[in-house]
Amino acid sequence: MMDASDVIERATILVVDDTPDNLAVLSSLLKDEYRVKVASSGEKALKVAMAETSPDLILLDIMMPGLDGYEVCRRLKAEPRTHHIPVIFLTAKAEVDAEKTGLDLGAVDYITKPISPPIVLARVKTHLKLKATADFLRDKNDFLEHEVAKRTEEVMAIQDVTILAMASLAETRDLETGNHIRRTQFYVKALATRLRTHPRFAAHLDDGTIDMLFKSAPLHDIGKVGIPDRILLKPGRFVPEEFEIMKTHTTLGREAIEHAEHSLGTKVEFLTTAKxxxxxxxxxxxxxxxxxxxxGDDIPLSARLMAVADVYDALISRRVYKEGMPHEKAVEIIVQGRGQHFDPDIVDAFLAIQDEFRAIADEHSDSDADLKRKKDLLSISGTEMPAHQKATS
Incomplete structure (x- = not known):
């Protein structure tokens, strides 16, 4: 089992001094306990320190031609690779101001010449022990940060899968396809991104909020799980009483998400947006x-964004009972709803990025297999195509 003394005994010490005799004396003093490297100038010292294998500690003279010890220390501390190497100034400058300057630059110690060998050895050993402890804590911290990031990524993945699973549960009871969920996610994100610099919305649409909108969008119709098949899949139009039941899917959706929050025992930001x-x-x-x-603005911004995304997708998407409406016609209908159905500024943003909407729809279009699955669902349920599903909004 390796202990701290094993680490220190194998440590590499870089000695920097422009006087050959000083290099020889210090090398002789240190060689029995450590690996010793020498540099006769500040420039050479930086090259050694920046090498693939950096020294564990540096003994640094101050008064040298070219780069003096102060400048060498300054550059070492400015470089991330060498910032953590302890520097001990070993110099003939005995003034208090000189020592203060050295310590202010980041040196861990300051020894004046002529040296006392026992003092040099003791201080080198002390600072190597401190470095070994600091390295251990830094490595452990890096490991913990990596583990936290890994676990966070796993939790986020589970969260995303759970959201899509819940949304898909509602989707299986409706005539939408799973791609509707994906498309509305990207529509909402595109609108929010476009509006993030708009004076009305800039304070509400930062990166975190846009991410929450993207995560929450699939749950917009989760409440349809609670609508009876006799209504959700009813042939023909609703009578007023049935339409009132159908409208409760919004309340049922909010209540389902609130129940999930209560089960968790804490509020979750993306679930607040989903509600x-x-x-x-x-x-x-x-x-x-x-x-x-x-x-108007009493309607939450998240809901106003989804309103445009949801209606656009209903208009352009193929269904088992209809062909998709041309993009241009769908845009015309959205524009007609400006200031009535939809927030005017959100419609303007939609118009500005309508080509992005079209691209999203193309990338996540419904396949023939998706439509066949929905047609089979109707056959299994023994129902005809619900007339109310033929509406465009």
């Missing part, structure tokens, strides 16, 4: 939406 989206994405800018009939 806003689930509860508010059917609200309209003019107050004619549901469930609360909110208007």
């Amino acid at each position: 806003e989206i689930a509860f508010g994405h059917q609200e309209k800018w003019d107050g004619s939406g549901y469930p609360q009939g909110l208007a």
Whole structure:
């Protein structure tokens, strides 16, 4: 088992002095306990220190031609690779100001000439022990930081999978495809990114918020899990009582997410955003939406972003009962809803990045297999195509 003394005995000491006799004396003093390297100038000392295998400690003279010891120390401490190497000034400059200057530059000790061999050996040993301890703590800290980052990444991956699993549960009971979930995620992120410098939204859309929006978007229709099949898949149009039940998917979604929060015993930021989206994405800018009939800025920003994303996707997407509407026609309908269904500034942002929306839709388009799976779902359920699903919004 290796102990601290083993580490110190194998330590490498760099001795820097422009006088050959001084180099010889110090090498002779140290060679029995340490590996010794020498440099006769500041320039050579920096090359040795910057080499692939750096010294464990440096004994550094101050008064040298070219780069003096102060400048060498300054450069060593400015370089990340050599910043942690302890420097002991070993010099004939005995003035208090000179010693203060050296210590201010980052040296760990200051020894004046003529040297006392026992003092030099004792201080070298002391500072090597301190360095060994510091290196151990730094390595352990790096290891712990790596482990924390790894565990955080794993938790985030589990979180993302859980969100998609919950969203997919709702999707299996509706006529949307799983790609609808992905598309709306990217639409919302694109809109938020575009609006992050807008005066109305800049204070609310930083990187963390945009990330939360992206994570939360798949849960916008989670409440459909609670809608009975007789209504969700009903042929024909809803009677008023049935439509009122259908509208409760927004409230059911919020309540499902709140239940998840209560089970965790703590508030989670992305779930707070998810609640806003689930509860508010059917609200309209003019107050004619549901469930609360909110208007304007009273509607959470997350829900206003999702409203545009959700309607656009409903318009352009293929379904088992319809072909997708051309992008240009969908854009026209979104523009018609400016100031009525949708926040005007969000519509303007949508118009500015409509080509990005089109690209997202193309990249995550519904495959024939997706549509067949939904058609099979209808066949298994024994229902006809619900007429209310044929609506464009």
